[in-house]
Amino acid sequence: MTETLVPFTPAGNRRASKRKPLVPRGAPLYALIDSWQMSLEAAAKSPKTIRSYIDTAKMFRTWLDLNGCPTDAEGVEAAHVRRFLAAERERTSAASAAVHYRNLRVWFNWLIEEGERTWESPVKKGDAPKVPKKVRTYLTDLQLAALLAACKGNGFEDRRDTAIIRIFMDNGVRVSGLADMRTADLDLPGKRIRIRLKGGDELWLPIGAKARSAIDRYLRIRAAHPKADSPWLWLGIQGRGTHHLTHWGVRAMLGRRGQEAGLEEVHPHRFRGTAAHNLLAAGASDGDVQHILGWKTRDMVQHYTEDLAAERARETHARLSPGDRI
Template identity: 60%
Template structure:
């Protein structure tokens, strides 16, 4: 409009005209790649990076549940238009449908997925999975095994037959270094083929595969190594000893050539009942117990991290934090300032 012309249009009309102009300049978020299609690609990526089958299943189950939630509620279902409020609503839904712990798992899985989408260029903005939206999980008391309970378990396997020697070696190793059950039960024993042999008895160590697929040498104490040596002598007479590449052999059933992690779980349940220990005794309970005992004996957080094969120091606190006060009291009793005066 020229400067010498007065605009008598009403203020409301001018404001509407201005809003229309701004609206016409707004840029809509374009539709991105379909999340279902992206899920197939992500699964392929996870498999190619040698993620554990259980981990892949957890990731993909969460992604499928999220996609179904978006579709059911008529929400955007592509990589670009999913917003933080959509993720937040899904997490609330999961918490109410299942539990805070399950919602937290969903949060962590979605964070990995959208980080992958961003890294692949399927999403051009930042991830909609925000740290502040992580569900709060009530803290539960962790169950630890006492020294007396471990001695009672070992007492049930004090015999000299194959099964007793095998079980005693497993209990000793679990209590000594706390390996994950899948890593421990997939140790190979091929003394004639050094490249695949995971047992180094002279070096007192076992080569295990960690959760992320990395290999790790698990150290063994003197008693654990001696128990393993006794088992290897008993193993040599087993009918599957020459043909099986696995260290741990079964006694009955179709899986005699390879005792699996479920077999380890069942063995501990049986031994716990014989020992008169109330409640379940699981392989995972040994993990926190071993870490606590190492710290109690004077090992540093870094030492425990290396022994357990953990990637971060935070895992040490995660497994042993509840007993920190107990260790502090014992340290004070040993180093009490008042006692030195």
């Protein structure tokens, strides 16, 4: 019977009471990964999120095995998690280790909820890797104008790419939401588009008059496309997947158009912070920006726009200077 129990500190040790209690050895972690994945899919988590979670779980399980650590749900301790995160920080970066930290925290909370682990989580709040803050880069008005100029023309790609960039400029839509739009997700009279958020929630995002006109120009030339009957809004022009321009296709298009405009690192996420900053600079409230960009909390507004907060403050002062009124 003793072979099924985890070794424990003798009662004579005064610190024994602070250690974990005597518990049966838990189920092997590798046997629980598939169950966790099914639970994540049932919760309608996005494929990208699920892949990140599962990759971390597999990586951690492998690391435990290679380093002679317990590989069951009950045996993992905080020290094992700390060593794993330190190794990942050394191997890759603090940012990568931070992702693994968040994923492991979710995994072990799930194990506890499912009864697969009967004591506290080994992923401690104080062990979160410290990620150095980097300056966020935004797209200036001149850069945005250069991107639009690179798409100038009446061809299919020109009209499609202009419409996509106009939407990004207006509301900083997530690339996955934009790429998965269908023709039925357009409400041009109401100047809005419907996107699907992470988890399957739907949201109507506003667009401006120029974005609406750009979409209309695209729809007219789209009607002559060989795959015009595709339900997907954005179509490709080469390869086997011309019936649907995926988020990878959108990313590639932005990179190509960025090069044509003489810009570096043009990717979907840069539009998100840029749109938020421009909305705030134009007088939108934090709540407005939160809803327009589809964030669940206002904390994300500050996260994406704090780097240019001083610039917005200077512009506001120039417009409302108390001294200038006298």
